[in-house]
Amino acid sequence: MWQIFGILAAAIAIIGIEVPRLRRKGLEKELWVFSLLLFFGTGLGIAKSLNLPIPNPLDWIIAVYKPTSDALTRFLE
Amino acid sequence: MLDRERIAARQFAIMTILYIIGSAILVIPSLLAAKAKQDAWIAAIAAVGIGMAFIPLYIALGKRFPDKNLAQYCEIILGKWLGKIAFLCFLIGFPFLIAALTLRNIGDFLTIGILTRTPIQVIMIIVLAAVAWGVKLGLEPIARAAEIFFPFVILLLFLLLLFVSPYLQLKNLEPFLENGIAPVLKGAFTLVSYPLLEPVVLLMIFPHVPKPKEAGQALWRGVLIGGMILFAVTLFSVSVLGVDIVKGHSFPSFELAKKINIGDFLQRIEALMMFIWIITIFFRLTILVYVISAGLAQTFNLKDYRMLSLPLCVILTVMALVIVPNSSYLLAFNQKIWPLYVYNFGLFFPLLLWIAGIVRRKGKCAARKDETG
Numbered sequence: 001m002w003q004i005f006g007i008l009a010a011a012i013a014i015i016g017i018e019v020p021r022l023r024r025k026g027l028e029k030e031l032w033v034f035s036l037l038l039f040f041g042t043g044l045g046i047a048k049s050l051n052l053p054i055p056n057p058l059d060w061i062i063a064v065y066k067p068t069s070d071a072l073t074r075f076l077e
Numbered sequence: 078m079l080d081r082e083r084i085a086a087r088q089f090a091i092m093t094i095l096y097i098i099g100s101a102i103l104v105i106p107s108l109l110a111a112k113a114k115q116d117a118w119i120a121a122i123a124a125v126g127i128g129m130a131f132i133p134l135y136i137a138l139g140k141r142f143p144d145k146n147l148a149q150y151c152e153i154i155l156g157k158w159l160g161k162i163a164f165l166c167f168l169i170g171f172p173f174l175i176a177a178l179t180l181r182n183i184g185d186f187l188t189i190g191i192l193t194r195t196p197i198q199v200i201m202i203i204v205l206a207a208v209a210w211g212v213k214l215g216l217e218p219i220a221r222a223a224e225i226f227f228p229f230v231i232l233l234l235f236l237l238l239l240f241v242s243p244y245l246q247l248k249n250l251e252p253f254l255e256n257g258i259a260p261v262l263k264g265a266f267t268l269v270s271y272p273l274l275e276p277v278v279l280l281m282i283f284p285h286v287p288k289p290k291e292a293g294q295a296l297w298r299g300v301l302i303g304g305m306i307l308f309a310v311t312l313f314s315v316s317v318l319g320v321d322i323v324k325g326h327s328f329p330s331f332e333l334a335k336k337i338n339i340g341d342f343l344q345r346i347e348a349l350m351m352f353i354w355i356i357t358i359f360f361r362l363t364i365l366v367y368v369i370s371a372g373l374a375q376t377f378n379l380k381d382y383r384m385l386s387l388p389l390c391v392i393l394t395v396m397a398l399v400i401v402p403n404s405s406y407l408l409a410f411n412q413k414i415w416p417l418y419v420y421n422f423g424l425f426f427p428l429l430l431w432i433a434g435i436v437r438r439k440g441k442c443a444a445r446k447d448e449t450g
Binding site: 021030038066 | 259378379380381395396399402413
């Protein structure tokens with residue numbers, strides 16, 4: 001539970017650091033991209049702290065490259 | 078980027094060196110020894126030779142678009158939307174992945190090496206806080222910081238190698254080429270894939286050096302010096318520790334530092350030597366996070382990139398934890414998958430851009446007629 005609080009506190013701190021400056025300068029689109037990234041990151045962090053299954057992109061890369069890698073290893077050995 | 082940040086060629090060379098040494102200095106001796114055994118040092122030389130062969134491609138791209146970064150000429154060459162999509166794939170598939178792996182590396186290193194009872198998340202967050210702040214300050218301060226820290230890194234590296242030199246045992250390097258040239262080449266390609274094919278991300282910084290010619294020379298120098306340092310560390314690790322210890326440890330150069338013993342008096346100064354690894358990995362991460370932030374900003378046509386560094390670091394922390402479930406998974410990935418995967422973005426992507434640039438007559442040759450690009 002405290003992990004989620006920590007993540008939210010960090011997110012709020014990051015908002016506190018960046019958002020006032022962005023709003024003052026009127027950088028709308030920048031604010032959107034920033035918010036999306038932060039929302040995604042916070043969501044990922046909370047999902048991780050709840051031990052929800054997060055897909056591992058390395059698994060996909062391995063799935064794609066394993067046949068080639070195995071064939072190459074057999075060929076070289 | 079709309080605001081032109083300028084860095085000197087010298088700073089670019091230093092950043093390249095720090096980027097190349099990065100986390101590789103920790104793990105490369107072990108990865109090389111796993112394949113090439115006692116000939117790891119030959120593999121390191123061969124790898125630097127092979128790695129240098131890719132640099133003309135990067136420089137050719139950089140010179141073709143002297144005032145544009147990789148993200149910008151991706152859009153010019155491939156067209157606006159295809160360029161943006163291709164670059165986004167590159168960004169997620171290469172710098173972002175490398176950053177997450179590097180972060181994981183320093184986390185593993187510090188938790189296994191000295192801070193054994195500290196949760197890895199804490200270390201990652203502390204490192205990333207510094208990295209995010211560096212990127213928030215911008216490219217010029219990063220370059221200046223690199224210039225300031227670089228002499229200390231070199232001095233400590235020199236001292237490290239000097240202090241362990243009494244333990245050099247050339248018999249650890251024998252028998253020479255025991256199993257022929259094949260294992261050496263296999264080892265060499267490990268080092269080529271990590272980190273010698275990675276300077277492609279530096280093409281995001283390349284245009285910030287005012288003169289492309291100097292930037293090209295800086296890239297050559299940086300990769301060469303970085304590669305030579307990796308070679309020296311590999312040579313010393315294998316000849317001091319012996320190939321079995323190097324193979325068996327994840328971080329052999331740290332074991333090397335533990336060997337330091339000056340007159341039975343000055344011992345266990347590896348924590349001091351840790352400065353080397355922390356600084357090089359810090360700059361590697363900072364450069365990567367800069368590249369991702371600036372690349373994203375360019376892709377979405379933002380006026381600034383600095384505010385993206387903090388949220389990016391939040392994502393990076395989680396990804397560094399997610400992508401490596403355990404160390405044997407990482408080892409298998411590093412040895413089997415990464416050496417193939419890296420060619421996608423390290424070689425084929427810039428090669429494709431370069432050829433497409435020539436075919437579609439984009440860049441410097443056409444620049445005079447078509448200034449707006």
